[in-house]
Amino acid sequence: MADFFYYGQKDVIRRLNELAGRGAVVASYAPAVGMSPLGGPNGYMTPAWLDPSIPITTSFPVTVGITSKYGYAYLGQNPPTGLWYRIATFAADGSSNAQHLRIDGVLNDGWAANASSPFVLMLGVRGGFYYDSTFNGVVPINARIQVFQLVNGTFEVYLNFRAGTFGAASFSLLGYNATTYAQPASATAMPAGTLVYDSGNAAVYPPRIRGISSAGLYSGTQNAVQINNGLFIGDWTTGGSYILNCPVGSAAGSVNSVISSGIGGLVGTYSAGSIGWYVSGGNGALPGKEGYRYILRAYDKNSNTTSADIARFGGNGLVYLQLLKAGSTDTSVLRHNICRGAAQGDEILYVGRDGQNPSLVVLASAGTQNWGGQRAVLYVGSNSTTGRSAMAEGTLNASGNDYAEYTRKCLGCGIVSPGALIGITADNEITDKWADAVLFSIKSTAPSFVGGDSWASVIGSRPSPQAGPTPTQPLRRADVAMQQQVPGTNPPEYEDVVTEPGDSDEAWAEKQAAFAAALAAHELALLQDAESMAAFDAALEVERQKVDRIAIAGRVPVNVLGAQPGDYIVPVQDGAGIKGIPIHKADLTHSQYLEAVGRVISIEPDGRAYVMVKVV
Structure with missing residues (x-):
């Protein structure tokens, strides 16, 4: 039996039972002398079948x-x-x-x-x-x-x-x-x-x-490439980046994070977080691509808060940017800023039809800031060589009806009503006294252009706000812990180990004190800004009372009743003051024609004469 089994075999029946338990098919008949019921073609057994310490080798899989x-x-x-x-x-x-x-x-x-x-x-x-x-x-x-x-x-x-x-x-x-x-x-x-x-x-x-x-x-x-769930890089102890699948069935207008680029953070200085892209569909009740949105936001892991939309791109072609700094080193968060070029005359911006000459071109000016006076919607700088601010090939249209100029009022001149006749003194100042006037004009009512707007230069530029943005309320940074195996434990045991310590009581108190100080300084700066702005506006109003806008050309209503179209409005003395009277063309003298301030072209609904200003 030793030829068929391994050396030291003591119990044939027991060994055959073990072989059967290992999956071998054991014949129910006794083998021939010298042969094994488990043998191969040569009738002998392979030792590896019986001894698990011997590797099985074969020429086929x-x-x-x-x-x-x-x-x-x-x-x-x-x-x-x-x-x-x-x-x-x-x-x-x-x-x-x-x-x-x-x-x-x-x-x-x-x-x-x-x-x-x-x-x-x-x-x-x-x-x-x-x-x-x-x-x-x-x-x-x-x-x-x-x-x-x-x-x-x-x-x-x-x-x-x-x-x-x-x-x-x-x-x-x-x-x-x-x-x-x-x-x-x-x-x-x-x-x-x-x-x-x-x-x-x-x-x-x-x-x-x-x-x-x-x-x-x-x-x-x-x-x-199809990834069914998401791809994440990092462990969020110091930051993380990921690509996520947008869930199916999200409500219209809901915002879902899909791509995020991690910010690692620096202990004691700034927290970990990310800047990421979000997607949204069904906006504006639009079922198709026109209702899609691609949104950029910032996320702070420490406070678990997300910013408002930094940028937003719509499937309907609309683009939103919270703040635009194009080619600019301006760090102010209070304004958009588009810059280019280094020298006066450099081209900054083209606006127009694609492939055609631009409709609007903006060139670099001298860079002097001279809009410190009254508030307006648009300020345009000038070229220091030519003195030009704007040039148009077509017409410039405005809703006003006359061209006016700021003229300084003489001492003692009272408030002049729009449409009133006024006199001009020999010193080129406005007067409401007949005796002081050498020629006459009409106060502008609705000018389309106004010249002489330099009267506020004596008070300097409008002060810029100094307070800046409101300080951000600090957040107490919590400990970041990870589970680590306790050394020497078997089976292993785990404990939470702090990998990034949070703010201690002392550090948190310092943060709160620094915020309180910054907030107090900000509130003081806001008060100082308000006081300086109020002082500037008060000084501006004082200077504004010293000038008035006088119609030089165009059409203007005049405070004269009883006129007819075609009449001339002639100034006459009214006590110590000045008023106008209508005179028919047939009755007009040469002297009156020379003194006339305009000719009536229509009558206003309130009965006043509407005149074409007569050029002196």
């Missing part, structure tokens, strides 16, 4: 289960016409057919170590032929896996070595219902059928990339 086989290894040594090994077969696709096969291994191009690519390939049949692959190196082309679909609908899986090249392959098969072959048949001619998968054709079937068609099917015509 080891089979575990029906379709799973381990240990394939092949060389492709410059085959003249190519070489194919059929390693598996799938039945034709059908509603009652579900099969899959996983191939794990290494493909090699040219035998060099750096030409080896570990790979995992999953193939399946039900509801269509399906594949998914991962290559952790270059895409091999000398050794490759190919799948052909035959005319009868079945699929055959081959290992292929390309003609005239050298390659190697080692792999294992793990399958369900598919047919695999321990001794694959080989052929030197391309198999029959249609090639439906080729691991070496990276242009059509890139590794780890699943083609997604517009219908959502895996067609391979539009290649895109």
Whole structure:
């Protein structure tokens, strides 16, 4: 019996029972003399079957289960016409057919170590032929896996070595219902059928990339990496970046984070966080792409707060930016700033039709800030060489009806009502006294252009706010802890270990004190800004009372009743003051014509004369 079993065997029956427990088929009949019921073709047993300390070796793949086989290894040594090994077969696709096969291994191009690519390939049949692959190196082309679909609908899986090249392959098969072959048949001619998968054709079937068609099917015509959940980089102890899948079924207008770039943070200085992109659909009750939004926000992990929209891009073409600094070094958060160029006359901005000459051009001015007087909507600088601020090829349209100029009032001149006749003194000052006037005019009512607007220069520029933004309320930074194994414990035990300490009581008190001081300083600065602005406005009003706008040309209503179109408005003495009277053309004297301030062109609804200003 020692010939059939291992040395030292004492109990044959007990050993046979052990063999049966290991899966061996034990015959119910006694073996011939010198032979074993478990022996191979020569009738003798292989010691490795009985002794687990001896490794099992075989020239063919080891089979575990029906379709799973381990240990394939092949060389492709410059085959003249190519070489194919059929390693598996799938039945034709059908509603009652579900099969899959996983191939794990290494493909090699040219035998060099750096030409080896570990790979995992999953193939399946039900509801269509399906594949998914991962290559952790270059895409091999000398050794490759190919799948052909035959005319009868079945699929055959081959290992292929390309003609005239050298390659190697080692792999294992793990399958369900598919047919695999321990001794694959080989052929030197391309198999029959249609090639439906080729691991070496990276242009059509890139590794780890699943083609997604517009219908959502895996067609391979539009290649895109598909990650079902999300990709995260970092552990959030100091920051993290991620790509997330937008959830299906989000309410219209809801905002969902999809891409985030982490900010690592610096202990004691600033906290970890991220700047990320969010998406939103259904905005404005629009069901299609016009209602999409792409939104940029900032996130502070320490306070778990997210900023308002920094930027927003709509599917309808609308773009929102919270604050724009284009080509500018301006650090103020109070204004947009678009800059370019270094010298006066440099082109800053073009606005107009695409491909055509621009409709609007902005050039760099002398850079002097001379808009410190009364508030306006638009300020335009000037060129110091030409003195020009604006030039237009077309007309400049305004809603006002006359051209006026600021003229200083003489001492003692009272308030002048719009449309009143006034006199001009020999010192070019406005007067409401007949005796002081050398010529006459009308106070402007609704000017379209106003000249002489330099009367406020004596009080200087309008003060700029100094307070700045309101200080941000500090947040107490909490400890960041991670679980770590307690040394020397078996089984292992874990405890929370602080990896990033938070604010101590002293540090938190310092933060609160610093904030209180900053807030007090900010409130004081706000008060000082308000006081300086009020003082400037008061001084501005004092200077404004010293001037008035006088109509030099154009059309203006005049405070004269009883006139008719065509009449001339002639100034006359009214006690110590000045008033106007209408005179018909036929009754007008030469002296009165010379003194007239305008000619009536219509009558206002309130009965006043509406005149064309007469040029002196």
